[in-house]
Amino acid sequence: MVNFDxxxxxxxxISFKLGGMIFLSVIVMAIFAPLIAPYSYxxxxxxxxxxxxxSKYLLxxxxxxxxxxxxxxxxxxxxxxxxxxxxxxxxVIGISLGLLAGYYGGKVDRIISFITDVFWAMPPLVxxxxxxxxxxxxLTNVMIAIAVVSWAQFTRVVRAKTxxxxxxPFVEAGRAIGESDISIMLRYILPNTMGAIIVxxxxxxxxxxxxxxxxxxxxxxxxxxxxxxxxxxSEGISYIGTAPWISIFPGLAIVYTVLGFNLLGEGxxxxxxxxxxx
Amino acid sequence: MKALLSVKxxxxxxxxxxxxxxxxxxxxxxIAKKEIFALVGESGCGKSTTALAIMRLVxxxxxxxxxxxxxxxxxxxxxxxxxxxxxxxxxxxxxxQNPLTSLxxxxxxxxxxxxxxxxxxxxxxKAWKKVIELFKNVKIPxxxxxxxxxxxxxxxxxxxxxxxxxxxxxxxxxxxxxxxxTALDVTIQAQIIKLxxxxxxxxxxxxxxxxxxFGVVAELADRIAVMYAGKIVEMGNVYQIFENPLHPYTxxxxxxxxxxxxxxxxxxxxxxxxxxxxxxxxxxxxHPRCPLKKEVCSTEEPSLVEVERGHFVxxxxxxxxxx
Amino acid sequence: MxxxxxxxxxxxxxxxxxxVILFGIMHAMPGDPIELLAGERVSPERIAQLKxxxxxxxxxxxxxxxxxxxxxxxxxGTSMVTKLPVIELIKARLPYTLLLTGSALIVQxxxxxxxxxxxxxxxxxxxxxxxVTLSIVLWSMPNFWLGVLLMIIFGxxxxxxxxxxxxxxxxxxxxxxxxxxxxxxxxxxxTRSEVLEVLREDYVLxxxxxxxxxxxxxxxxxxxxALIPVTVMFFLYLPWLIGGSVIVETVFAWPGMGRLLxxxxxxxxxxxxxxxxxxxxxxxxxxxxxxxxxxxxLDPRIRESL
Numbered sequence: 001m002v003n004f005d006x007x008x009x010x011x012x013x014i015s016f017k018l019g020g021m022i023f024l025s026v027i028v029m030a031i032f033a034p035l036i037a038p039y040s041y042x043x044x045x046x047x048x049x050x051x052x053x054x055s056k057y058l059l060x061x062x063x064x065x066x067x068x069x070x071x072x073x074x075x076x077x078x079x080x081x082x083x084x085x086x087x088x089x090x091x092v093i094g095i096s097l098g099l100l101a102g103y104y105g106g107k108v109d110r111i112i113s114f115i116t117d118v119f120w121a122m123p124p125l126v127x128x129x130x131x132x133x134x135x136x137x138x139l140t141n142v143m144i145a146i147a148v149v150s151w152a153q154f155t156r157v158v159r160a161k162t163x164x165x166x167x168x169p170f171v172e173a174g175r176a177i178g179e180s181d182i183s184i185m186l187r188y189i190l191p192n193t194m195g196a197i198i199v200x201x202x203x204x205x206x207x208x209x210x211x212x213x214x215x216x217x218x219x220x221x222x223x224x225x226x227x228x229x230x231x232x233x234s235e236g237i238s239y240i241g242t243a244p245w246i247s248i249f250p251g252l253a254i255v256y257t258v259l260g261f262n263l264l265g266e267g268x269x270x271x272x273x274x275x276x277x278x
Numbered sequence: 279m280k281a282l283l284s285v286k287x288x289x290x291x292x293x294x295x296x297x298x299x300x301x302x303x304x305x306x307x308x309i310a311k312k313e314i315f316a317l318v319g320e321s322g323c324g325k326s327t328t329a330l331a332i333m334r335l336v337x338x339x340x341x342x343x344x345x346x347x348x349x350x351x352x353x354x355x356x357x358x359x360x361x362x363x364x365x366x367x368x369x370x371x372x373x374x375q376n377p378l379t380s381l382x383x384x385x386x387x388x389x390x391x392x393x394x395x396x397x398x399x400x401x402x403x404k405a406w407k408k409v410i411e412l413f414k415n416v417k418i419p420x421x422x423x424x425x426x427x428x429x430x431x432x433x434x435x436x437x438x439x440x441x442x443x444x445x446x447x448x449x450x451x452x453x454x455x456x457x458x459x460t461a462l463d464v465t466i467q468a469q470i471i472k473l474x475x476x477x478x479x480x481x482x483x484x485x486x487x488x489x490x491x492f493g494v495v496a497e498l499a500d501r502i503a504v505m506y507a508g509k510i511v512e513m514g515n516v517y518q519i520f521e522n523p524l525h526p527y528t529x530x531x532x533x534x535x536x537x538x539x540x541x542x543x544x545x546x547x548x549x550x551x552x553x554x555x556x557x558x559x560x561x562x563x564x565h566p567r568c569p570l571k572k573e574v575c576s577t578e579e580p581s582l583v584e585v586e587r588g589h590f591v592x593x594x595x596x597x598x599x600x601x
Numbered sequence: 602m603x604x605x606x607x608x609x610x611x612x613x614x615x616x617x618x619x620x621v622i623l624f625g626i627m628h629a630m631p632g633d634p635i636e637l638l639a640g641e642r643v644s645p646e647r648i649a650q651l652k653x654x655x656x657x658x659x660x661x662x663x664x665x666x667x668x669x670x671x672x673x674x675x676x677x678g679t680s681m682v683t684k685l686p687v688i689e690l691i692k693a694r695l696p697y698t699l700l701l702t703g704s705a706l707i708v709q710x711x712x713x714x715x716x717x718x719x720x721x722x723x724x725x726x727x728x729x730x731x732x733v734t735l736s737i738v739l740w741s742m743p744n745f746w747l748g749v750l751l752m753i754i755f756g757x758x759x760x761x762x763x764x765x766x767x768x769x770x771x772x773x774x775x776x777x778x779x780x781x782x783x784x785x786x787x788x789x790x791x792t793r794s795e796v797l798e799v800l801r802e803d804y805v806l807x808x809x810x811x812x813x814x815x816x817x818x819x820x821x822x823x824x825x826x827a828l829i830p831v832t833v834m835f836f837l838y839l840p841w842l843i844g845g846s847v848i849v850e851t852v853f854a855w856p857g858m859g860r861l862l863x864x865x866x867x868x869x870x871x872x873x874x875x876x877x878x879x880x881x882x883x884x885x886x887x888x889x890x891x892x893x894x895x896x897x898x899l900d901p902r903i904r905e906s907l
Binding site for chain 1: 750843845
Binding site: 333335337359360363364365366367368371372374376379380381382383384393394397428430441444445447448 | 801802803804806807808809810811812813814815821822825826829899900901902
């Protein structure tokens, strides 16, 4: 899939470069968290509670005397894990529905499109809240909820691409040599939608991180003492008058990560599929 | 010959990320009153860019970098934006290739024509009457009703008639018609060609016809300039060009016309392809595709010379090298 | 007109689909509403009696119609926690949510459209790049963090604005900004990309060619066309902002429906959750239908489709 033209135009695209650098830094942070973080994420320094940023505690400590910096570094693991898993579930649902609707058309298309439109129109956070109410709070359930409510974009794009591809000569050729429908969808059509899917996934990841940290903030997602950035932020709210760093820094970590992925996605879109509307 | 429009050494560059494209590279021609002058060439030869340059509407990243465009003895390249607004539509108007996309989909067609007419301080009610009259002139049936249609409710031919009506509404002295028939069916093409040639007689306007179709040229044009890769390679009146084409490229274009119908000549039948204008071929730009090329053709660029009265050609076969 | 009627009928079908889904979710939820309501000290006979009274012994589809006819009458049951009718709880809070989301939407458009236009008209210039970068940064901001940040700056450090709760319109400012700033990026980019797209259209060239002055071309041909999708999005944004208001209302203790939803989820007050989600879904369908009708009014091509 990757060819040198893409890499060359990538090196010219500022948004792609900057986003890619941020992306790599977050990955490095997640992988080497134990090496980067000076303390463990749940280590309480009882004598050092609510300390402002200093050389000992780079970004200060929280109400239990835990090092904010270390918690943020470990938190990148949760953000990445959650983002990636959510996007995987989303793409699987979104792509299969999109392929089915676009390939078969007719009644199948009408039903899938109707469902997609309903999911597309509903505010995702409200739907996710409904699903979490049903499943109960917790990080896993939140991940399922976010994925279940945000696949519609993938279906819409894949459906449109499939519709335009299904009558192409190379697909007709596949049909002529007796390939099954599933094989045509997966081996002939899907590879040609990859550019759009890569772009959509890159942009779905930051929004998954935003949604899950929002759930954490609302107390419905990850539970303490997990160093989820949203949970950390909400824990700091009671201290914003005296120790604002507890809330500010985890938020900055979210902005940094989400911005990085958005830039990367935008850059990828310009390179892979400039006409894609997202 | 009193020229209405005189283009001198016009140069237009496009500044793309891949490099500078010299889309129009020093072309000169004149159009007289009531004359139909055709610029002919394959797509990408710079003919449409020339048209847009005359209107001063060259799109980004294109830029007019040299030459003069004298219209009624005034250099349009020195005109202010305000002056150009006065000239467009009123003095020079332009019909575009694709009538499907050239009309605004959200306004009724009559309104879009009236919008031009009221620019001449004509009250709205009177302007609407004039729209109906114009629609009758361009042979739109049921003109009163059609004026209330939206563009998507009309056929391609009807839309092109609306465009023509719009562009003659302010009685300009020059109409630029950029591929006016290309997007239409063959039968509709013939009707539009007939309409254009009638308009020239009734309105006494000059027409700059931009086309790749020698069939259309044969039916309409008085004089012809053949463009290749940003340059004019041959120019003359319609008899000179058809009876005695000098440049090998012109000959190939005419040969490419189907002999019987003479209407569906398509230039794609010529072997080879349009050269890359970022790095144009050395010498004569046509030499890589030329069946008669000599050694000098790849090294020296031929200049445009007059071989008989009013018949110009840029080719080493006719001594074009002595520049 | 015909289009409007068709669109309304489709809207009703979507609402019905939503009610079926909600009914399904309610039945999948832990605990039977009657058992939860009655508590443990009630005899099985009494429960059976209550179930019969509420129609809970009937088949599913009959129960659904009972339930549907109740919610059509505005009877969403009783809150388990407050013991008040759900409809009363919502009635007291919905105006605050509509005030917050409605004004956030207007502010979002007032800021976003001129910026988007400016960026498009100055395409590829420094101004364009600054506006686009700003929009990506705003877009990447979680509104719960932005809310906390604004609270710290304007509520605590500068002590200019109330921190939370509702005490007059001054309290509206911070929640309003928190809600509208991140989402204005969407409107801004849509405006910019639509204007850029229309600027490339042939009919803009036509408008110049017939002699219209630049400002008329920009207003009558570029803006008129580019703003169709932007206007339609206005209506589609409303439900999204209501979604965002759950977080913003929670941050600022705003006495609206979003905060009620959050509180009800945390205490598992299912009747309230269900009612609020139904109302949000209803508002979503209504705003989408209005959006579709408006787009048909603005674009003659759409009237013919469907």
